[in-house]
Every structure is written in C-alpha cells, then in structure tokens.
Amino acid sequence: MPTSLPPELYYLSNFRTVLAWLGERYADLLTAEEQTFISNFEVVEWRAQALLVRMIMRRGCHFRLSKLDYPEIGDCLFAAGPLLELGWVSEQMPLTAVEVAELLRKDELLAHLPLPDRRSSQKKTALLEQLLAQDLPAQPFSNWCPALNDRLLSLQIDELCNRLRLLFFGNLAQDWSEFVLADLGIYRYESVDITPESRGFRSRQDLEDYLHLRDLRVRFEAGEPVESVLPPLLAFSSANSYLRSRQSKQLFHLAQHLEKCGELEQALAVYQRSEYSEARWRQVRVLEQLGRDADAYQQALAFSALPKSDEECQRIGRALPRLQRKLGFPAERQPKPVEAACIELTLPMPAHGSVEVAVRDHISTEQTPVHYVENTLLCSLFGLLCWDAIFAPLPGAFFHPFHSGPVDLYSADFYSRRQQLFDACLARLQQPDYAQLIVQRYREKVGIQSPFVFWTLLDEPLLEMALHCIPAQHLQACFTRLLRDIKANRSGMPDLIQFYPAERRYRMIEVKGPGDRLQDNQKRWLAFAAEQGIPVEVCYVSWDAA
CATH class of the missing domain: 1.25.40.10 (Tetratricopeptide repeat domain)
Incomplete structure (x- = not known):
C-alpha cells in the first residue's frame, strides 16, 4: 500500500486525511463499529480502499460493475474482493422493483424484466407501472436480471460513513466534494x-x-x-x-x-x-x-x-x-424616523429589465461613476478590516479545514466572544493608514472563502475608490450596526453607490421600480443612514410610456 499516493488518487488521500483527523480528535467518541472500520481500512489493499472511497463519494448506494470504470484502480471486480469479504459491499442486496428499474436502461428493462407488454413505444414510467402492478418481492439484482452480463455492488456502510462525515464537518450539509473543490483550487479556505x-x-x-x-x-x-x-x-x-x-x-x-x-x-x-x-x-x-x-x-x-x-x-x-x-389607550407619540431624500426618474423601459442597472447607467458619468453593489461593498469592507477577528481560532469556532467562516457566526454571543478583537479592528479606522491596511488585506486574501467578502464583485479599483470617498466615521457606524445583528443587518443596504472622487464624497441610492415598495430591512438601513448623516436617497422609477 503506497504511503505517498499519485495525484490521480487524490480522493483516497483525502479520505485517509479524514480518518487520521478523526482518530486524533474523536477517538473517545467513536463506536466500536467505527473504530473497527478505521483500523480495517488502514490495512486493506489500496485498490480496495480507492474503490470503496469512489463508491462512498458517489450518489446512491447501488453500483453496476459495468459503470465502475476507474483507470487508476484497474479491475474493479478484483478490487471489490476485500470489500465483499469485510461486508462493506454486498452483491446480494434485495432490490425493489423501483430500485432495479432505476439501474436499468429502457431497452434493458424490456429485455430482462417480466413485463406483460413489451412494446418499445412505451415510456419507462409505463413499464415501471407494469412492474409495480405485479407486486413482485424485493430480490438481488442477479435474480431480477439473470441473463444480464453485469453485476451489482451495493454499499453497506453508507450510514457509518455519513456519521464519520458528520463528525469531521460538524454538519451533513457539507460533503466529500469540499476536498475536490479545494484540490482543484475552486475553493480556497483560510488557514x-x-x-x-x-x-x-x-x-x-x-x-x-x-x-x-x-x-x-x-x-x-x-x-x-x-x-x-x-x-x-x-x-x-x-x-x-x-x-x-x-x-x-x-x-x-x-x-x-x-x-x-x-x-x-x-x-x-x-x-x-x-x-x-x-x-x-x-x-x-x-x-x-x-x-x-x-x-x-x-x-x-x-x-x-x-x-x-x-x-x-x-x-x-x-x-x-x-x-x-x-x-382605547391614548396612543403614545412615536418618534418619526429621519427619512431619506427622494429622487423621481422617468426612464425608457430597458431591454434587460433591471431597474437598478437602468438607473446606474442613467446617472453614472466618467467623473462620478455609479456601481451596483447592494449589500456586497460594505460587507466586503467589513470582512477585510475585521478578517483577524472573524477567523480568530476560538474554541468551537473552527474544527476542520473547510470552514468559510466561524460556526457561531449567527449565534447571540458571536460578537461578545470576540469583542476585544473587533474593537481593535474598528480602532484601526482611527489610524491614517487604515485604507492601506484594507487594500493590503485584499491582496493577501483575495479568493479565500469568507462569509462577508464578495470576491467576484469586488476588484481593487472599486475598493480603492470606496476607501477614498467613504469617510472612516461612516464605515465605523455601519460596521458597528452590522455587529449588532449580523444575520439581519448584512442585508437591506442600498442598491447603488455613486462616487465623487474629486470631492472625496459619495451617496448611496436605493432603487424602486414601478409598484415596488421598501422592505423592512431596507427601511431600517435607510433610517439608520439618515440618522448617522450618511448620504442616502431613494430613487422611484417610472417607465416612459413612449
């Protein structure tokens, strides 16, 4: 069994990494069945390991041998031998009519299953209805299709492997593809x-x-x-x-x-x-x-x-x-919130249908560019400034290498557990070099998964323009509000931002098309911005009838 695996066996290397990780961190939580699996897996022949991992990472638990074609493994029937002996894979798994029909093509179903009506013009669903009407008992694949030159391997340890996956990831939403995406460089994670x-x-x-x-x-x-x-x-x-x-x-x-x-x-x-x-x-x-x-x-x-x-x-x-x-109680006078200024525009109906893009294109100039950013820009600036606090290795915040953010991001004590760290990050806004710090963080971390930074929508020119035009005190106010309730306050921000670089100022614009109304989270952001003196306007658009 090779200790250093060739690149084409990346999936086996990854699975071995998971088992080693679980052995180091969860040995005391593993059942006898799980411990036996891990110890047996370590000594089984490497081709059998590779085939088992391939099956674990595929959808479903039934696999026709003719469909298992992996050049790096070679003869999959030979590789399956140890798996059959250990009971991890079976050739005798009883299949229902529905299960066997899913494994067969329509022509195979017509040729090998007991159907009263074998007309090829029928759809596969009609053929399945014939099978179900016969109320046939579940039986192994070889009994269903004795003349078919194929065999079926059924995974018997799917639930065990799901428990191991749950222990590693801490949830069942993530799966083994996380390794593949990381290996291919599609996803990169903070160390x-x-x-x-x-x-x-x-x-x-x-x-x-x-x-x-x-x-x-x-x-x-x-x-x-x-x-x-x-x-x-x-x-x-x-x-x-x-x-x-x-x-x-x-x-x-x-x-x-x-x-x-x-x-x-x-x-x-x-x-x-x-x-x-x-x-x-x-x-x-x-x-x-x-x-x-x-x-x-x-x-x-x-x-x-x-x-x-x-x-x-x-x-x-x-x-x-x-x-x-x-x-019948006297109604208490509620303080009237500060309202954002309004703009009314009548524009030609755009071919693309996006009212935000239509307004952006209408008011943007070379000297005063407008960007359609919605929630992405302020969240990204926050994520870059506070990167160290967000990815601080607090107990229970990270427990495997594939976290895009801390596990407790939306918990009530997320901020309080890191208050000193966040306070230190926000204090950097009082320093004259905070903009350089954020730009440098962008260059160091670009592409790494983050719960706040939208890499596909944020480039360096936009970042530098924002830092040039948005005052530090406005960033401080927005970031402080974001930390009060991350889940609720990371959305509802205005759609557009217009920069006036010659004057080092900006304005944000919430766009509403005909019949569209402000949502509650948008109203809260608009009221907050107006109270803080942050320049924000609501643009109501109607379409030119002509």
Whole structure:
C-alpha cells in the first residue's frame, strides 16, 4: 500500500486525511463499529480502499460493475474482493422493483424484466407501472436480471460513513466534494490554527442529538403530521448551545406551519418554547389573531423594554400603537424616523429589465461613476478590516479545514466572544493608514472563502475608490450596526453607490421600480443612514410610456 499516493488518487488521500483527523480528535467518541472500520481500512489493499472511497463519494448506494470504470484502480471486480469479504459491499442486496428499474436502461428493462407488454413505444414510467402492478418481492439484482452480463455492488456502510462525515464537518450539509473543490483550487479556505481540543461535538450524545433533530426535520419536510414530530422536538434537551439553536429554529418553523393552518393556540404555545430570533414578535401577532389584545399589548410592552434585534424593535414598534388604539389607550407619540431624500426618474423601459442597472447607467458619468453593489461593498469592507477577528481560532469556532467562516457566526454571543478583537479592528479606522491596511488585506486574501467578502464583485479599483470617498466615521457606524445583528443587518443596504472622487464624497441610492415598495430591512438601513448623516436617497422609477 503506497504511503505517498499519485495525484490521480487524490480522493483516497483525502479520505485517509479524514480518518487520521478523526482518530486524533474523536477517538473517545467513536463506536466500536467505527473504530473497527478505521483500523480495517488502514490495512486493506489500496485498490480496495480507492474503490470503496469512489463508491462512498458517489450518489446512491447501488453500483453496476459495468459503470465502475476507474483507470487508476484497474479491475474493479478484483478490487471489490476485500470489500465483499469485510461486508462493506454486498452483491446480494434485495432490490425493489423501483430500485432495479432505476439501474436499468429502457431497452434493458424490456429485455430482462417480466413485463406483460413489451412494446418499445412505451415510456419507462409505463413499464415501471407494469412492474409495480405485479407486486413482485424485493430480490438481488442477479435474480431480477439473470441473463444480464453485469453485476451489482451495493454499499453497506453508507450510514457509518455519513456519521464519520458528520463528525469531521460538524454538519451533513457539507460533503466529500469540499476536498475536490479545494484540490482543484475552486475553493480556497483560510488557514486557521485548529487545536485537537476544538471539536464540533463534545460527546457522542451531541452527535446522536444532531441526527435526532435532523431526522425530525426530514420527517416534517416529507409531510409527516405535526402531531408525530412536535412531541419529541419539544422533549428534546441538550447542554450544547448549537443543538439548542437548531431545536429553536425547527420549533419556529413548526409554529409557522401551525399558524398558517389556523391552529393558533398550539402555534402560540410552540412560539413560546422557541428562542429563535423571530419567535417573540410572532407571539404578539398570534395573540392579536386570537383576539387577546390585552395579552398581546402586555407582551409587546415587555419585549419593547429589551428588544433582541432591530427587526424586533421595528415590528413591536408598529404593534404597540395598533394595540393601544384597539384597547382605547391614548396612543403614545412615536418618534418619526429621519427619512431619506427622494429622487423621481422617468426612464425608457430597458431591454434587460433591471431597474437598478437602468438607473446606474442613467446617472453614472466618467467623473462620478455609479456601481451596483447592494449589500456586497460594505460587507466586503467589513470582512477585510475585521478578517483577524472573524477567523480568530476560538474554541468551537473552527474544527476542520473547510470552514468559510466561524460556526457561531449567527449565534447571540458571536460578537461578545470576540469583542476585544473587533474593537481593535474598528480602532484601526482611527489610524491614517487604515485604507492601506484594507487594500493590503485584499491582496493577501483575495479568493479565500469568507462569509462577508464578495470576491467576484469586488476588484481593487472599486475598493480603492470606496476607501477614498467613504469617510472612516461612516464605515465605523455601519460596521458597528452590522455587529449588532449580523444575520439581519448584512442585508437591506442600498442598491447603488455613486462616487465623487474629486470631492472625496459619495451617496448611496436605493432603487424602486414601478409598484415596488421598501422592505423592512431596507427601511431600517435607510433610517439608520439618515440618522448617522450618511448620504442616502431613494430613487422611484417610472417607465416612459413612449
């Protein structure tokens, strides 16, 4: 078995890396079955290793031998020998009619399966209906197609490998293709010092709890009744904050479903059990729908005293005057937000259909260029300035080499855990060389995955223009607001930015086409910008009838 593998066996090298990583960091969490697999894999012949990894990384678990063609492996039947002996692969896996039909071409299905009507003009779906109508029992591939000169290899350790993948990545959203994309240079990741103690799961129970929550979510999304999914979700308990946050999000989505179905009392009870960011103001709305206006008012008052986010503050701020009117209370005067200036334009209907591009092209000049940036520019500037704080190797923030950002990015304590680091980054804006620092960071990190930097939309000339025209105090204000609620505040920023380089100033423009209205997150950004003295305008566009 070669220790240094040739380039064409990159996938086997990557899989070995995963197993070594798990052995170093998760040995105490591995089951006896998983430990036995890893130890047996290490000693099995390398061609068998390579074939197994190829099968693991492909979709599905059934593979016709004729479809397994890998020049670097050679004879795949020979390579499969040790896998069959170990029970990792089987040739005797019973297949249903649907499964065998998926493995066969239409002509093979006509030639080898028991069909009463073999007319070739029929679609494959009609042939499958014939099979299903016979209610044939599940049986091995060789029994279905005894005359077909082919064999079937069925992977038996798919679930085991999924558990290993979950341990490595900390989630099941990422898969083995992360290695391939990194090998090909399509994705590049920041190098973070990951200690052996930094793990996605602290106990085996954490892993089992993750799988339990995922199973409940999959069952609900597949259409299983709420009555069977909700009790175990409510009963779930964990000391792991990440898992509790997943539970809260699932409870919120279940409550939304109940609310849409008119099950308001049950929806309210589930919202009350969820700590998801939007659950509190939804409680107020459901209480209103139930006609319990006094309760809704008291709840809104309590939430308004300590709002959890700008979005909640905005929504509760709307609810309070409405509830006061319903209850006959004197309505408290709400401070009127500072409004952005308005522009009205009448433009020819563009061929491309993009109102933002139409406005950009209409007002842009060589001396005062306009860029369509939406949320990308300010987020990118923030990501570059605060790169070190974002990628700080805090415990539990990174636990494998393929993180595009910290795992706890959207957690409530993301900023507080890194406050000193972020404060130090923002303090650089008070230094005369902050622009050079950001440009240098751009050159050092260009192309590396980041949750904030939009490399495909950000080039160095745009970066330098922005740093030349946007004052440091405006950046400081925007970045501070972004840190208050990253998930909510990273969107809703104005569509366009116009630079006046000769005057070292700029303006941002939110564009609205005919019939389009400002969204809530856009209103919050516009109000914030106006309050901070950040030049922002709303452009309302109508199309020239001619």
